[in-house]
Amino acid sequence: MKEKYYPWLLLSVTSLGVLLATLNLSTLNVALPEVVNHFHASGVASNWILLSYMLVNTIFILVFGKIADIFGRRGMYLFGLSEFTIVSFLCGFAPNVWVLILLRALQALGGALIITNTTPLITDAFPAKKLGTGLSINILVASIASLIGPVVGGFLVYHLGWRWVFWFNVPVGIVGVIWGFFTLRAVPGEAKGEKVDWLGNITAFFGLGGLILALSEVGVAGWLSFPVVAGVILFVVLAIFFFQIEKHAKFPMIDFSLFYDRPYAMANLATFFNSLARSSVVLLIALFYQVVDLENPFTAGLKVVPITIGVMIGSLIVGMLTAKYSARLLSTLGLFGTCIGMLILTWKIGIHASLFWISLGQLLIGIGTGVFQTPNTQSIMLTVPHERRGVANGIRSMLQNMGAVISTALSLMIVTSVLPLHLKKAIYSGAGAHLVQEDTHLIVTGYRIAFLMMLFLTLFAIAASFLRNTKKEGALKHPI
Known part of the structure; x- marks a missing residue:
């Protein structure tokens, strides 16, 4: 295998892993009401169908980041991909909601192994001048998965049933494991002697x-x-x-000494607040269209596509700009776009809401996210020593996932907190909620409060991104 081709072959392997992990989340966001109705799940159990995966994934990303630094990334990545595929198959046979929640937690272990090794594998394989391109393609693949996930999830659950939302992951995982086995090089760990x-x-x-x-x-x-x-x-x-x-x-779980570097600390803080602000948008919009507008899962899936189209556009744009402009400028501008999108959703969400305005708000959030992620990730990965990249990426991924899991729990809590007891489960029931007009107005109020909260959290992300460095960013070998 020629050296110049290896980074791109490796990227094709990691892209399949990212595709698998992202599809898992984006398809279930749309299919959640069908799963809830099938098991007659309570509101708390409905939350934990999503939260069990996100919580376990968040913590074990750091565990596996350290283990990969010690023992190497190839075997860890392939094991994670295999485990994720097998558990996805088993999820479709879950006899009750609590078994499904347990399987989702097990599935999260494989997802953590995939995510914690993807960015370090890319960072190690690509030369510095092409790293921005490699990372932007990685984010683009995740964006494509997010784009097709709600549509595919809605189509599968509407025509074949909720179990196929999990079984759909299986062929992608099998191809990824086989291709990765023959493609990835065995690179020994560089943190020998360290412990978890x-x-x-x-x-x-x-x-x-x-x-x-x-x-x-x-x-x-x-x-x-x-x-x-x-x-x-x-x-x-x-x-x-x-x-x-x-x-x-x-050998701490989080190496706080890394945070003594201001650009690194602020970039990670921006990551957390950005994830906390925007991670639950797709879930909320998908549930909104099914509960308030009585849409079927497939149609609701189509209506959350603008946010992932926006991420794709933003990723493509920023991939060409990372070598010319600083991470501080690009990341902060991206977050401003997200802020405007949140403002539109807060203003325009409502009964019979205009599809144009809701789509525009999602599109701007997506573009802002796409512009933010690549330079911010590149900034984090290139400000740490080579042998600490696994830990650094683990911290970045943990903060991003922690933001996502808190965002999901917090936004659903805000929406349901304004509802009377008999309506709290209605949020998860889709078109089967059978709401009267007064009920719908209460749900809309909860949505507006939730999006307003996300707007303020985006402002915190903007502040962190802007304050990452007051001087010219010259610490890296090339401008980011």
Whole structure:
């Protein structure tokens, strides 16, 4: 295999993994009401169909990032792809909602192995001058998967049933494993002698789990209910404990010394706030069209396509600009686009909302996200030593996923918190909710509050991105 072709062959392998992991999330966002109705799931169980995957994936991204740095990335990536494919097949046979939730958690382990190794594999294979192109193509593939995911998910669940939303992942995974086995080079780990911080990881898992439990329960049970109070206390206590553990750990889960570098710290903070702001938009819009406008899953899937078209456009544009303009400028401009999109959704969401305005809002959020992600990721990966890239990417992915899981729980909590008890499950029931006009007005109010919250979170992301460096970004070998 000629050296000049290897980066592109490797990119074809990682693209299949990204395609698989992204399809898994985007198809289920549209299919959720059908899954909920099939199992007659409660509001809390409905939340955890999504949250179980996101929580486990978030924590184990860092665990596997360290393990990959120690033992090498090829075997870890291929094992993750194989495990994800097998569990996707089993998800379609789940006999009840709690078995499905457990399988989703197991599926998340494979997803974490895929995601934590993708960006470091690309970063190691591509020369610095072409890295921006490689990363932008990686994001473009994720964008295409996000684009076709809601449409494919809606089509499958509408014509074949919800089980095919999981079984559809299987052929993609099989092709990815076979192609990766013959293509990827075995590269030894570069952090020999280091160990996994199991105590830190377990503490983080249960701490974040407490927060997510509280957010998922508060919309149904109220702030003073036992699960909510217990979840908040668990989160606060374990967060304090976690920082003490990491402060004294020889091989910490999170290397806080990396955050002494201001551009690195601000880029990661921008990643978190951007993910916290925009991750639940597709889910909310897909549920909105099914609950309020009584659309079927396929039609609802078509109506969330603009956001992923926007990500594709933004990724293509920024791929040509990363070598000319700084990460600070490009990332901040991208977030401004997202901010305008959030403003439009907050203003225009409602009963019989104009498809043009809702689509425009999603398109701008997508373009802004596409412009933001590539230079911001490149900035993070190139400001750390080569042997720490697995850990750095793990932290970036963890913060992005943590933002996504909190965004999902928080936005659904806000929407349901304004509803009376008998309506709280209606958000997940699609066209089967049978709402009267007064009910619909309450749901719209919840949506407006949720999008307003996302708008303010985007402003925090803008501030973090802009403040990453007050001087000219000259620390890297080439401009980003």
